[in-house]
Every structure is written in structure tokens, then in C-alpha cells.
């Protein structure tokens with residue numbers, strides 16, 4: 001279980017990693033591991049600890065799609081949005097998952113059960129389109145498989 005975000009605890013984690021080479025990424029990973037997300041409030045804190053601008057830190061945050069700004073739902077369904085999966089029909093399947101869940105990619109359902117996230121290549125291009133549910137890889141997606149994954153995530 002993740003800890004609830006607290007500024008003092010966040011500051012402690014930032015300080016622990018701030019002397020590392022290229023500390024921005026290790027700090028963000030440590031924050032996400034601890035709190036399940038990288039709260040917006042942490043961005044200026046990281047910037048001041050590392051003597052960087054907020055824009056630089058925010059740029060790193062948005063560049064890496066693994067970081068979340070808000071806590072995730074109980075289940076995380078990641079849909080591959082990279083080229084091989086797109087070419088294999090990933091767009092239509094992503095739209096189908098969005099419609100079934102009633103949210104767009106990057107969001108969590110109102111009941112906090114499912115977070116739908118993009119991912120950029122799962123290394124399963126040979127069996128595209130691919131997805132990952134709570135860390136479990138699934139390839140050869142079609143309409144029936146995406147429906148089954150969505151139902152499983154909603155449980």
C-alpha cells in the first residue's frame with residue numbers, strides 16, 4: 001500500500017536522493033514508489049532541491065509516461081500506443097476501452113477502480129496490439145480480449 005502524500009515525508013525522500021547524479025529521475029521514481037504518484041506539489045520542491053527551474057522538472061515529469069500526477073485506481077490497464085500496436089489496430093481498441101470505461105486514456109474511473117494509461121512499447125510488438133493489466137502482459141488483443149481485460153479490471 002502507498003503512503004498518503006505528506007510534504008515533510010516528500011521533502012525527506014527528495015533530500016535522500018538529491019546528491020545523486022541526475023537526481024530528478026531517481027527522486028520521481030522514489031516518490032511514485034512511496035506515494036503511488038508524483039504530486040504536483042513535489043515539482044517545485046524538486047526544483048529547489050536540485051537548483052533547477054520548475055519547467056525543467058515538469059518537462060522531465062511529462063516526458064516519462066510512467067509518472068502519474070494523481071493516485072491510480074485499484075487496477076491499472078496500460079494500452080500500448082506505440083507504432084507497431086497502432087498499425088495492428090490499437091487505436092480502435094483503445095477507443096473501445098475508453099468507451100467501455102467512460103474515461104479517456106490518462107484517467108481513473110469515478111469509482112477509483114480502473115486507471116487507463118498509455119504505454120509506449122511493451123516489447124511485445126510481434127504479438128501487437130498489446131496491453132498490460134496490473135503488470136501482466138497481454139498480446140494479440142482483439143475486441144473480445146480488450147472487453148475481457150476491461151471487465152477483469154472493473155471487478
Ligand code: FES
Pocket residue numbers: 080081082083084085086120121122123124125128129130
Ligand atoms: S509497439 Fe506495442 S508492444 Fe511494441
